[in-house]
Amino acid sequence: MATRTRRAERREEPLSRERIVEAAIGILDAAGEGGLTFRVLAERLATGPGAIYWHVTGKDELLAVATATVVADTVIADTVIGGPEVGGPAAATPQEAIRALALRLFDAIDAHPWIGTQLARSPGQSPLLRVFEHLGRQVRVLGVPQAGRFTAASTLLNYILGVGGQNAANAHGQESEANRTEFLNTVSAAWASLDPDEYPFTRDVADQLRDHDDRVEFLAGIDLILAGISESKAG
Amino acid sequence: MATRTRRAERREEPLSRERIVEAAIGILDAAGEGGLTFRVLAERLATGPGAIYWHVTGKDELLAVATATVVADTVIADTVIGGPEVGGPAAATPQEAIRALALRLFDAIDAHPWIGTQLARSPGQSPLLRVFEHLGRQVRVLGVPQAGRFTAASTLLNYILGVGGQNAANAHGQESEANRTEFLNTVSAAWASLDPDEYPFTRDVADQLRDHDDRVEFLAGIDLILAGISESKAG
DNA sequence: ACCTGAACACCGTTCAAGT
DNA sequence: ACCTGAACACCGTTCAAGT
Numbered sequence: 144m145a146t147r148t149r150r151a152e153r154r155e156e157p158l159s160r161e162r163i164v165e166a167a168i169g170i171l172d173a174a175g176e177g178g179l180t181f182r183v184l185a186e187r188l189a190t191g192p193g194a195i196y197w198h199v200t201g202k203d204e205l206l207a208v209a210t211a212t213v214v215a216d217t218v219i220a221d222t223v224i225g226g227p228e229v230g231g232p233a234a235a236t237p238q239e240a241i242r243a244l245a246l247r248l249f250d251a252i253d254a255h256p257w258i259g260t261q262l263a264r265s266p267g268q269s270p271l272l273r274v275f276e277h278l279g280r281q282v283r284v285l286g287v288p289q290a291g292r293f294t295a296a297s298t299l300l301n302y303i304l305g306v307g308g309q310n311a312a313n314a315h316g317q318e319s320e321a322n323r324t325e326f327l328n329t330v331s332a333a334w335a336s337l338d339p340d341e342y343p344f345t346r347d348v349a350d351q352l353r354d355h356d357d358r359v360e361f362l363a364g365i366d367l368i369l370a371g372i373s374e375s376k377a378g
Numbered sequence: 379m380a381t382r383t384r385r386a387e388r389r390e391e392p393l394s395r396e397r398i399v400e401a402a403i404g405i406l407d408a409a410g411e412g413g414l415t416f417r418v419l420a421e422r423l424a425t426g427p428g429a430i431y432w433h434v435t436g437k438d439e440l441l442a443v444a445t446a447t448v449v450a451d452t453v454i455a456d457t458v459i460g461g462p463e464v465g466g467p468a469a470a471t472p473q474e475a476i477r478a479l480a481l482r483l484f485d486a487i488d489a490h491p492w493i494g495t496q497l498a499r500s501p502g503q504s505p506l507l508r509v510f511e512h513l514g515r516q517v518r519v520l521g522v523p524q525a526g527r528f529t530a531a532s533t534l535l536n537y538i539l540g541v542g543g544q545n546a547a548n549a550h551g552q553e554s555e556a557n558r559t560e561f562l563n564t565v566s567a568a569w570a571s572l573d574p575d576e577y578p579f580t581r582d583v584a585d586q587l588r589d590h591d592d593r594v595e596f597l598a599g600i601d602l603i604l605a606g607i608s609e610s611k612a613g
Numbered sequence: 614a615c616c617t618g619a620a621c622a623c624c625g626t627t628c629a630a631g632t
Numbered sequence: 633a634c635c636t637g638a639a640c641a642c643c644g645t646t647c648a649a650g651t
Binding site for chain 2 (some may be wrong): 260263264265272275276279280282283289292293294295296297298300301302303304305306308309311312331340342343344345347348352362363364366367368369370371372373374377
């Protein structure tokens with residue numbers, strides 16, 4: 144019942160919230176947040192701009208609903224709500240479940256960079272709440288005492304959001320892998336030529352950037368926080 | 379030399395990049411990102427909108443420079459560039475130095491919520507690079523081996539940015555402390571009344587929200603990551 | 614109930630014209 | 633070199649009028 148119905152929609156279907164959001168997501172994916180316009184959206188739906196306002200209160204709501212839809216579809220889609228198995232097929236450990244959930248969010252932001260920006264501005268609302276809930280459950284399974292669970296789950300979520308925001312901002316040479324490599328090489332070269340007195344550390348890690356994998360690095364950060372959670376649980 | 383000159387500027391001062399950015403920061407602090415308009419800004423500077431374009435390429439640059447200025451002023455202001463002492467008076471441990479730096483950034487975002495949104499979209503550029511550099515130096519002092527330093531510094535930075543983005547989004551009942559308390563109570567009550575089957579964890583931590591201190595919680599997250607860094611260094 | 618599309622009040626940016 | 637301010641091409645949103 145949580146899965147979205149996928150009818151083969153043809154031209155003459157009446158306007159609906161669902162169709163509007165679907166079209167908006169398409170435009171956002173293709174043209175980014177700046178490309179989503181009520182006029183463009185109306186044209187795509189073969190109506191006037193005013194018609195959209197009957198189904199949606201305005202652009203803010205449209206963006207919020209679009210974000211919630213993508214997150215619901217790609218992140219929580221194949222999850223057994225009741226149990227601790229959030230890792231798709233079935234995670235062996237809570238650590239694996241957290242990694243899997245984080246990675247699904249990471250990939251969703253990668254596929255739809257605009258939600259990276261958008262998620263940050265939903266004030267603890269629906270889509271983030273579900274992620275928070277799932278992270279928190281795994282934290283409990285991990286054996287973190289009651290008093291520390293909120294902090295642990297929040298830290299994980301905030302880290303995920305931070306990376307997501309950065310990834311959304313860096314969505315430039317997204318298309319080809321070559322562009323990506325070229326981009327990393329450029330940044331790496333720039334860092335390597337920084338003033339050694341002002342940026343000794345950044346210079347030192349400049350060459351690590353050349354064979355940098357965002358996903359791997361993202362997971363390494365998750366693991367760091369997971370290590371901190373176990374550590375502080377023991378101490 | 380890094381400190382900004384604070385002349386008592388009066389009406390007839392000629393237009394300059396510095397004056398424009400200063401006025402823009404004032405408007406952003408008072409009215410948020412939506413309130414900054416070239417017309418409003420021009421009126422404040424007693425000119426036409428066109429004049430601003432001679433000193434600044436456009437709104438994007440203006441926002442970027444404003445963000446960089448605030449970060450430079452409030453975060454790195456009283457720092458001895460060369461040494462590891464980044465904690466203001468002089469930090470006893472690298473952990474303390476990291477906490478102090480993170481806290482300064484947190485407070486800067488609290489005072490100027492718009493930079494929370496803005497920092498996320500600077501693609502690894504100037505203001506963030508300085509923070510990254512300082513974090514990285516402390517990570518080295520912490521004894522993290524070369525291969526793990528990039529990850530450690532990135533994780534800290536991404537967490538800070540994540541919290542910053544959330545704080546920027548939640549800047550509603552910012553003015554009074556009473557509004558803040560009321561807001562937390564409202565969210566707490568909302569969480570407490572969630573469906574127990576769908577949100578068991580969130581319900582369980584709902585009452586922790588009532589006496590929630592953002593700063594304390596933020597630091598707890600930093601400590602969690604720091605614990606993870608020591609842990610993974612040892613293991 | 615739902616859609617249409619012109620109109621309103623904005624916005625960032627440009628540019629001829631001034632000094 | 634620097635400023636002015638009208639004008640351009642947009643934008644989100646509203647609303648009388650249609651069906």
